[in-house]
Amino acid sequence: MSVRRVLVLFSSALLALVGLTVPAAAAQTRAAGDVITARAISAPGFFYANVWSITYRSTSTTGAPITVSGTVIVPKGATASTPIVGYAPGTHGLGDQCAPSRHLEAGDETEGLLIHQYATRGIAVAVTDYEGIGTPGPHTYMAGRSEGNVTLDVVRAALRLPGTGLSAGTKVAIVGYSQGGHGAGWAAQLAPTYAPELNIAAYAVGAPPADLKIVAEHNDGGDNAGLVFAAGYGVDMTYPELDMTPYLNDTGRAAVADLADDCVDELQSDKYAGHTLSDYLTEDLLNRPEWSAKVDAQKLGGATPRTPVLLYHSNGDEILPVQVSVNLRAAWCAGGGNVTFWRTNTGGHFATAALMSPSVTGWVADRLAGRSVTGNC
The missing domain is CATH 3.40.50.1820 (Alpha/Beta hydrolase fold, catalytic domain)
Structure with missing residues (x-):
């Protein structure tokens, strides 16, 4: 199950527990x-x-x-x-x-x-x-x-x-x-x-x-690399047909679990600085046509x-x-x-x-x- 689906199901379940209607x-x-x-x-x-x-x-x-x-x-x-x-x-x-x-x-x-x-x-x-x-x-x-x-x-x-x-x-x-x-x-x-x-x-x-492709190339491996990975996560969360999960290595799975609730100071902190997307992924997603097209759509x-x-x-x-x-x-x-x-x-x-x-x-x-x-x- 994708990260997106887990988060949506969790949000719906939480709202149900407290007796609220799902806003969407x-x-x-x-x-x-x-x-x-x-x-x-x-x-x-x-x-x-x-x-x-x-x-x-x-x-x-x-x-x-x-x-x-x-x-x-x-x-x-x-x-x-x-x-x-x-x-x-x-x-x-x-x-x-x-x-x-x-x-x-x-x-x-x-x-x-x-x-x-x-x-x-x-x-x-x-x-x-x-x-x-x-x-x-x-x-x-x-x-x-x-x-x-x-x-x-x-x-x-x-x-x-x-x-x-x-x-x-x-x-x-x-x-x-x-x-x-x-x-x-x-x-x-x-x-x-x-x-x-x-x-x-x-x-x-x-x-x-x-x-975003120019921005990613500029920042990948630099001080603001966390923003690049966050953007990849954001694109993944946007489109149900995408799923980053199969392409995450152990480091990537840990990073997604961590960054999903990070504020900007954490995204720009040392825990992401200096890292490249290849540190988190088993494959270059920007070279996969379905991912490249969705990134270009932004x-x-x-x-x-x-x-x-x-x-x-x-x-x-x-x-x-x-x-x-x-x-x-x-x-x-x-x-x-x-x-x-x-x-x-x-x-x-x-x-x-x-x-x-x-x-x-x-x-x-x-x-x-x-x-x-x-x-x-």
Whole structure:
């Protein structure tokens, strides 16, 4: 039996024991973006806003209904004209305890200051936890279509949440960095068909892992090798027809059991650093056609966003090579996209997220205010 099936059966059994309904089954009677549960919370630092922890209906990469958790932050006094940002977080990990919603409620969210950049400007923010973080089932890490869907649906849920003062037609921006850049990029590609009713004014896509094969080659055997194996696990969890189990050696089986609930600090720790995929596998899965095709399916660039996009990436990014964004820009520009590309010299991966935040927030705020932009394709 595959790792995925064991985790799904375990989640269902656990819910049955405590007398709850399996969320995916419950979500079948709801539309994508519908709110399932909501509770007002006191999120430290957001004294100027009303904050809710929610669960909502979305759609997996394979088209199945799923329940996703998230956080909605609405500045007090919001009106029908208050804009909203759909916020796709960077990598937090694979376990439920890693969920951004839990950290926002606890007051120790690592991206809290980036979220404040929008909220303190009077912009509502809807933050997704992604599929399988904070809700039953495995996290489908790096599954692009799921990331895009849940990011669009957390905005839908925020606009349908009673008591916010927001309106369905308000202006929307979708933003994200790192894994969040992947999610924001996928949202940009999917929105015209998946969420055409949203009034999206802009996307900000920061340092996206736009091509997982290039990212894997760059990091395999390096300091961030744990993220490569986690991405392989995430792709395995995404598609029922895949099963990594027969290709795991003893080290690989132990690693999968360990990483399935790891947060990002553990994925980037010494227990994975320096390892290659060959340390865990009996065969190079990227050379198997069924695996190669599914990894390629997470690649950005196959469709062109119809709304202005800010794409930014540092030359000094040690985790995600800037070439993936150079290639993505070329693909989106070739499709006639309105793309503004900032290729920066702002240092490493994490430094760039912080250093670029004010400029990125300002660019997004300009688009939400109705100011036009001509890209630099």
